[in-house]
Amino acid sequence: HSIKMAGFRDDQKCTFPLQSIQDVVKLFRIELERGDEPNLALLSIVVGSVENLLTCNRYLSPRNETESEQNVKPNFPILELSTVEALYCKFESQIKGCVDVTQYRGNSYASRELVKKTSDIIWSSLTRSYCKDRAHLQTLYSYLTASDLQHDCSWLLKLERVATQKAGSKKDLLSERERGSWRYPILMATQGNKLDCFGVAFAVVAACQILGYSDVHLALSEDHAWVIFGKDGEETAEVTWHGKGNEDKRGQPVCGPTAQKSWLYLNGHPVKCNRHTEVAALVSGINPSISATADSKELATLQQKLLWLLYDQGDLKNYPMAIGNLGDLEEINPTPGRSSPIDLFHQAIFAAQTHYANHHVYPYTYLGGFFYRNGQYKDALEAWANAADVIRKYNYGREDEEIYKEFLEIANDLIPHLVKVVSNQAIEAPEKAESNCLHDPQCFAHLLRFYDGLCAWEEESSTPVLHIGWARPLVATISKFPAKTRSHVDIKISEEKEEKVDDEKNGSVNRRHSHGRRDSLQKNDVKNEEDIVKTKVNGSTNVSDKKAGK
Ligand SMILES: CC1(C)CN=C(N2CCN(c3ncnc4sc(CC(F)F)cc34)CC2)S1
Numbered sequence: 001h002s003i004k005m006a007g008f009r010d011d012q013k014c015t016f017p018l019q020s021i022q023d024v025v026k027l028f029r030i031e032l033e034r035g036d037e038p039n040l041a042l043l044s045i046v047v048g049s050v051e052n053l054l055t056c057n058r059y060l061s062p063r064n065e066t067e068s069e070q071n072v073k074p075n076f077p078i079l080e081l082s083t084v085e086a087l088y089c090k091f092e093s094q095i096k097g098c099v100d101v102t103q104y105r106g107n108s109y110a111s112r113e114l115v116k117k118t119s120d121i122i123w124s125s126l127t128r129s130y131c132k133d134r135a136h137l138q139t140l141y142s143y144l145t146a147s148d149l150q151h152d153c154s155w156l157l158k159l160e161r162v163a164t165q166k167a168g169s170k171k172d173l174l175s176e177r178e179r180g181s182w183r184y185p186i187l188m189a190t191q192g193n194k195l196d197c198f199g200v201a202f203a204v205v206a207a208c209q210i211l212g213y214s215d216v217h218l219a220l221s222e223d224h225a226w227v228i229f230g231k232d233g234e235e236t237a238e239v240t241w242h243g244k245g246n247e248d249k250r251g252q253p254v255c256g257p258t259a260q261k262s263w264l265y266l267n268g269h270p271v272k273c274n275r276h277t278e279v280a281a282l283v284s285g286i287n288p289s290i291s292a293t294a295d296s297k298e299l300a301t302l303q304q305k306l307l308w309l310l311y312d313q314g315d316l317k318n319y320p321m322a323i324g325n326l327g328d329l330e331e332i333n334p335t336p337g338r339s340s341p342i343d344l345f346h347q348a349i350f351a352a353q354t355h356y357a358n359h360h361v362y363p364y365t366y367l368g369g370f371f372y373r374n375g376q377y378k379d380a381l382e383a384w385a386n387a388a389d390v391i392r393k394y395n396y397g398r399e400d401e402e403i404y405k406e407f408l409e410i411a412n413d414l415i416p417h418l419v420k421v422v423s424n425q426a427i428e429a430p431e432k433a434e435s436n437c438l439h440d441p442q443c444f445a446h447l448l449r450f451y452d453g454l455c456a457w458e459e460e461s462s463t464p465v466l467h468i469g470w471a472r473p474l475v476a477t478i479s480k481f482p483a484k485t486r487s488h489v490d491i492k493i494s495e496e497k498e499e500k501v502d503d504e505k506n507g508s509v510n511r512r513h514s515h516g517r518r519d520s521l522q523k524n525d526v527k528n529e530e531d532i533v534k535t536k537v538n539g540s541t542n543v544s545d546k547k548a549g550k
Pocket of ligand 1: 197198220221222223224225281284285321322325362365366369
């Protein structure tokens with residue numbers, strides 16, 4: 001049956017061909033500022049095309065012809081409207097060809113069947129087997145074009161070079177524009193649909209937008225993505241897989257015991273996107289890495305400018321990770337007149353505290369990582385202790401590996417390194433010993449709070465967290481703090497009766513006994529209040545706060 005192709009509007013077309021970072025930013029500005037919804041499929045194809053050219057296809061522009069292939073420095077590809085339209089129409093016809101919306105006519109909200117059907121279309125068209133955590137698999141460009149040929153791309157470039165050299169005279173040199181467009185049909189010819197976990201979820205939302213369902217939106221945790229739909233976005237559905245070796249739960253709602261306690265689902269505090277936040281997720285997902293050691297500067301600059309555009313529109317206000325990504329980019333390449341990385345990381349923390357009941361870990365690890373890289377070790381320990389105060393709210397489950405690895409690296413790699421550096425400082429510059437971290441009880445208090453959070457995370461969990469591999473670095477770290485420092489940390493055992501603390505972990509009321517051990521009680525078996533005491537850990541410094549590096 002004939003499918004009506006919705007071409008692009010004039011204000012979208014007028015920005016093509018895209019030949020610079022500014023052109024792409026202008027297209028995004030038009031999409032974001034217009035009254036109607038930004039077109040997720042269009043923007044994903046554009047970003048994916050540019051990313052592919054700047055990282056996989058090591059774009060050669062005529063000016064670089066003479067330079068040897070190795071140190072080619074791309075400036076910016078030329079992205080033709082025809083290429084983007086062709087890929088968009090391919091996606092649109094595939095989706096509209098497979099979903100008979102007349103079957104769902106009537107209710108203006110999407111149904112679970114429709115969401116599952118859309119997910120099945122994307123899912124069943126993915127290449128059989130491929131490396132799922134490879135880079136550059138997050139956009140519709142990757143889904144709609146062959147990535148297999150990318151490896152042969154050098155063959156393609158050599159073929160072109162031979163062809164143009166054969167042509168001899170200048171006039172036969174194909175213009176970059178023609179060569180560029182000629183190059184695409186081959187990439188489109190073979191199937192090669194690849195997407196990563198996030199890419200599948202994004203593709204489902206983009207497909208539902210094309211089908212006219214404005215209620216289907218992306219829900220994002222710190223390591224997973226699913227969709228919300230229906231009246232007030234009350235319905236949830238898994239649409240993609242998570243991790244390795246986990247059976248996918250596509251079509252099922254996100255609920256039940258696993259979703260309530262595990263970090264993977266953020267205990268009911270995921271980022272619930274609107275169309276603008278979905279554009280922010282697409283931009284956050286831009287991956288400038290060319291190789292393990294090299295990044296495309298152009299692509300990083302594009303990502304940074306697009307994030308500032310979204311920031312200025314207020315679209316990052318409830319998206320802590322996107323603000324964190326911007327902070328990382330600003331650390332590498334500061335934009336004059338803009339917020340500092342530390343300000344941005346604090347804005348991400350504020351967003352998590354304001355919108356998500358402080359249930360997100362990454363805002364604190366963004367900040368901790370920044371302090372660590374910049375040698376501000378006391379602040380790093382405090383940020384990591386705050387991160388541990390978040391994870392203590394959860395039970396550790398088998399799909400929480402990513403955050404487990406994050407804390408493992410902090411505890412067994414970053415903190416031991418930090419402690420080695422400061423103990424060398426104490427030896428090399430004894431006169432500065434007073435401001436040294438190892439002589440600051442507050443640093444030791446942060447360390448204890450960090451480990452206490454990990455212990456609390458483990459309690460009542462189905463899977464243990466800590467093991468002997470954690471103990472060795474812990475002992476080494478603690479023993480670097482002199483007894484004098486440790487003695488100044490007063491662990492207050494106050495006899496006052498503790499307020500009931502409703503720990504969101506499992507609805508139980510948590511109380512602390514005099515030994516600081518946490519013993520969670522179920523709601524119904526309330527113990528005798530008198531033996532409940534409160535323990536507080538904080539460092540009282542033997543130097544003024546100022547000198548303690550506050
Ligand atoms: C402090 C860190 C270790 C540095 N980067 C971190 N990131 C955390 C993950 N990142 C993200 N940045 C924006 N949005 C999202 S949504 C998502 C889950 C996925 F399944 F959809 C991940 C993620 C970006 C990078 S955490």
